[in-house]
Amino acid sequence: MSNVETDPQETVCTDAPDDGAGAAAAVEVLEPRDVPLGGPRAMTVRRTLPQRQRSMIGAWCFADHYGPDDVSATGGMDVPPHPHTGLQTVSWLFTGEVEHRDSLGTHCLVRPGELNLMTGGFGIAHSEVSTPGTTTLHGAQLWVALPQAHLDAPRQFQHHVPEAVRVEGATLRVFLGTLAGQASPVETFTPLLGAELVLDPGATVTLDVDPGFEHGILADSPGVAVEGTPVARAALAFLPTGRSALRLANDGDEPARALLLGGLPFEEEVVMWWNFVGRRHEDIVAAREAWMAHSERFGEVEGYEGPVQHLPAPVIPGVRIRPRSNASRGPRGS
Ligand code: MN
Numbered sequence: 001m002s003n004v005e006t007d008p009q010e011t012v013c014t015d016a017p018d019d020g021a022g023a024a025a026a027v028e029v030l031e032p033r034d035v036p037l038g039g040p041r042a043m044t045v046r047r048t049l050p051q052r053q054r055s056m057i058g059a060w061c062f063a064d065h066y067g068p069d070d071v072s073a074t075g076g077m078d079v080p081p082h083p084h085t086g087l088q089t090v091s092w093l094f095t096g097e098v099e100h101r102d103s104l105g106t107h108c109l110v111r112p113g114e115l116n117l118m119t120g121g122f123g124i125a126h127s128e129v130s131t132p133g134t135t136t137l138h139g140a141q142l143w144v145a146l147p148q149a150h151l152d153a154p155r156q157f158q159h160h161v162p163e164a165v166r167v168e169g170a171t172l173r174v175f176l177g178t179l180a181g182q183a184s185p186v187e188t189f190t191p192l193l194g195a196e197l198v199l200d201p202g203a204t205v206t207l208d209v210d211p212g213f214e215h216g217i218l219a220d221s222p223g224v225a226v227e228g229t230p231v232a233r234a235a236l237a238f239l240p241t242g243r244s245a246l247r248l249a250n251d252g253d254e255p256a257r258a259l260l261l262g263g264l265p266f267e268e269e270v271v272m273w274w275n276f277v278g279r280r281h282e283d284i285v286a287a288r289e290a291w292m293a294h295s296e297r298f299g300e301v302e303g304y305e306g307p308v309q310h311l312p313a314p315v316i317p318g319v320r321i322r323p324r325s326n327a328s329r330g331p332r333g334s
Contacts, residue, residue, distance in 0.1 A: 010271060010272070010316070011271070011273070012271050012272075026229070027228075027237050028237070028238040029229065030054055030236040031232075032065065032235060033046070033047055033051065034047075037079075043074045043076070043137070045064040045141070046064065046065045049216075054238055056145065057238060058193075058213060058263015058265065058266060059188075059264075060192070060216065060263060061087070061266075061272060062087075062141070063143075064141040066141070067096070067137050068094075068136045068138035069138065070136065071096070071130060071135055072135065076129075076130035077128055078130070079129070079311070080127055080310070081126065081127045081301035081310055081311060083124070083275055083287070083291040084118070084120030084125075084126070084275050084276070085120055085123050085277060085278065085283070086276065086277030087144060087277040088120070088143065088144040088188075088189075089117070089120070089142070090142040090143070090144065091110045091118075091128070092115070092175070093111060094112055094138040094139050094220065095137065096112070096131075096135075096137040096139065097111055098128050098130050098134075099129045100126060100127070100128055101301050101304055102127075103124055103125040103126065104124065106118075106126075109131065113164070115158070115176070115194075117158045117159075117176075118157050118158075119146075119155060119156040121146055121154060123299070124155040124299070125299055125301050127301050127304040127306075140218065140220075142194070142259075142261070144189075145266060145268075147190055147268060151278070160185065160186050162182070162184060165180065165182050167180050167205065167207070168203075169199060169204065169205040170198060170200060170205045170248075171198045172196070172197055174195045175194045175195065176188055176192045176195075177191070177192050177193035190264060191210070191212075191213070192262065193209070193260065194262075196260075197257065197260055198255050198256070199224070199248060199256045199258070200250065201253050201254055202250060202252075204247065204248070204249040205248050205249070206245050206247050207245060208244060209243060209244065209246050210262070211243055211244045214238070214265055215260065216239075216262070217231060217236065217239075217248065217261075218234075218258060218261065219232065219237070220257040220258055221257050223250050224248065224250060224251075224256050226246065226248055226249075228249075241265060274288070274313055274314060292313055
């Protein structure tokens with residue numbers, strides 16, 4: 001979906017090198033903040049990335065968790081055509097259905113348990129509308145930053161339905177990367193992991209992971225614990241590099257769902273503003289100008305029905321936001 005904040009802050013994301021304490025580091029729990037998506041009845045999402053404490057996990061640079069929302073109360077999702085640059089979007093639903101249209105000509109339904117990966121390197125535009133049959137909307141919107149070498153990657157849309165596989169104590173759906181012997185065929189521009197986990201009631205599950213990756217566990221249910229640390233619903237547990245296994249537990253009486261994200265630490269500085277990812281402030285300015293000028297850079301979305309056919313970009317703040325670093329890693333730093 002779009003970042004439809006009316007006054008989005010420009011965010012400079014850098015990844016500081018590990019200080020060597022990684023293997024012994026405590027789990028760092030990133031708390032979500034509520035972000036209303038605009039409009040009188042609009043849905044509110046819970047954002048854990050980026051935030052002051054941490055900007056990225058691997059190349060994952062944006063994480064919104066939403067729902068379960070009663071669509072009759074919130075009006076559901078209706079995001080007019082809007083642009084993206086320098087990133088890939090992952091729309092992952094738990095419940096509901098969203099109609100996607102983009103400037104490649106893609107028209108498809110986003111459904112629970114199915115990966116829909118949209119690449120907007122140089123530029124893409126898309127719209128997202130929950131379908132009339134959707135009564136409950138529940139899912140996550142995730143962005144992946146593209147590395148410099150692929151910042152201008154052509155538009156692409158990939159769809160993949162991962163098989164649900166059982167491990168002792170959990171059911172996994174691996175939509176990007178490799179976990180528990182399951183590999184997603186979808187290629188990524190940097191090494192990444194993305195998987196949905198459903199932990200059995202009372203289960204403790206140990207998963208082998210790449211020690212070169214940093215990891216995040218976004219809890220969708222109460223009862224999730226990571227390495228013994230409780231992670232509230234919609235919070236994101238962060239684990240630095242240096243771990244070869246993750247121990248997850250479900251302390252509850254019901255199955256508990258979480259998303260596991262991972263990736264090699266992203267070494268490049270990233271500037272994010274609104275729906276654009278770039279390297280410099282000037283990249284953002286140029287992308288905004290191109291969008292507002294209806295440039296071919298983004299193309300046109302056909303078939304979206306709504307009064308707004310081209311979501312206007314907010315005004316860019318007059319001052320540059322100072323770079324901030326991933327160095328402040330909470331409990332570990334001091
Ligand atoms: Mn979007």
